[in-house]
Amino acid sequence: QVQLVESGGGVVQPGRSLRLSCAASGFTFSSYAMHWVRQAPGKGLEWVAVISYDGSIKYYADSVKGRFTISRDNSKNTLYLQMNSLRAEDTALYYCARDPTQYAIGYMDVWGKGTTVTVSS
Amino acid sequence: DIQMTQSPSTLSASVGDRVTITCRASQTISRWLAWYQQKPGKAPKLLIYKASSLESGVPSRFSGSGSGTEFTLTISSLQPDDFATYYCQQYNSYSWTFGQGTKVEIK
Numbered sequence: 001q002v003q004l005v006e007s008g009g010g011v012v013q014p015g016r017s018l019r020l021s022c023a024a025s026g027f028t029f030s031s032y033a034m035h036w037v038r039q040a041p042g043k044g045l046e047w048v049a050v051i052s053y054d055g056s057i058k059y060y061a062d063s064v065k066g067r068f069t070i071s072r073d074n075s076k077n078t079l080y081l082q083m084n085s086l087r088a089e090d091t092a093l094y095y096c097a098r099d100p101t102q103y104a105i106g107y108m109d110v111w112g113k114g115t116t117v118t119v120s121s
Numbered sequence: 122d123i124q125m126t127q128s129p130s131t132l133s134a135s136v137g138d139r140v141t142i143t144c145r146a147s148q149t150i151s152r153w154l155a156w157y158q159q160k161p162g163k164a165p166k167l168l169i170y171k172a173s174s175l176e177s178g179v180p181s182r183f184s185g186s187g188s189g190t191e192f193t194l195t196i197s198s199l200q201p202d203d204f205a206t207y208y209c210q211q212y213n214s215y216s217w218t219f220g221q222g223t224k225v226e227i228k
Contacts (some may be wrong), residue, residue: 035217037165045157045165045208047217059215062122095164107155107212109176111164 002026002110004096009115012086020115022079022096030054030074033104036081038092038106039114048094049081053102077095086119123147123211127220133228140196140227142223144209149189153213156194157184159222168207169194199225 008020022034034104036048049060049070058070069082093116095109124147134140144154157165169177169185172192182197183199196203202226209220 038227044222045159045210045219047210047219050215050217061216104215107167107170108157108165108212109167109170111166113164 002098004098004099004112006094006096006112009094009117011118011120014087014119016086017084018086018117019081020081020083020094020096020117022075022081022112024077024079024098027098027110029072031102032120033057033099033101033106034070034072034079035097035099035104035108036070036079037092037095037097037105037108037111038090039095040089040092043092046092050099051079057104059104066107066112083117086117088119091117091119122216122220123150123213125209125211125218125220127207127209127223130221131226132175132223133226134199135228136199138199138228139154139200140203140225142194142207142209142225144187144194144220146190146192146211146213150213153187153211154185154187154192155210155212156183157208157210158203158205159208165208171194189203196225 035050051070069083071080093114095114098110099106126145156169159165173185206224
């Protein structure tokens with residue numbers, strides 16, 4: 001079945017880096033744009049970044065621009081989020097989600113269960 | 122950036138009630154709006170896309186309407202499984218934003 005599984009979360013000190021991964025299965029990963037969305041403890045959903053099906057288009061939320069990088073490896077059916085210069089306010093559950101379009105002009109129709117990132121000294 | 126405002130923030134209702142949640146966009150987004158349901162400890166689930174299109178497998182008691190800046194999600198007859206938090210989300214431009222959420226509680 002269609003599935004997204006995030007990994008790579010953990011506890012990290014402010015200013016350090018972390019890389020999240022999202023393994024896709026059950027669908028043709030290389031045909032879809034992909035998003036990262038996060039949710040701080042007890043808070044709502046915040047869109048973080050998106051990448052087109054071929055990696056040619058990338059967009060970021062202002063809150064992470066210049067610090068986070070989204071990428072993908074279609075040969076491995078895997079999405080990534082490189083997070084640098086982490087701050088306490090980046091603490092959240094990070095979801096990857098599929099966009100039903102190629103060029104990231106859609107909504108999110110499939111979601112993973114998320115991986116938790118805690119930024120704390 | 123386009124801001125999305127949902128109302129109410131919390132809604133108390135009983136099984137069988139008709140429930141309506143409103144979402145307003147700070148600028149026109151045509152019909153580029155989705156609705157999601159999230160239960161505690163779970164990932165969001167897509168209910169509605171393009172303002173009124175029902176996602177496959179979602180019960181027909183859920184419906185969406187609106188265009189431009191005003192949108193609504195309606196649950197025609199609230200079921201026990203529907204107590205959850207609902208989010209709207211715009212995808213009009215290359216900047217996706219969610220509403221703050223509406224929690225539907227048992228009255």
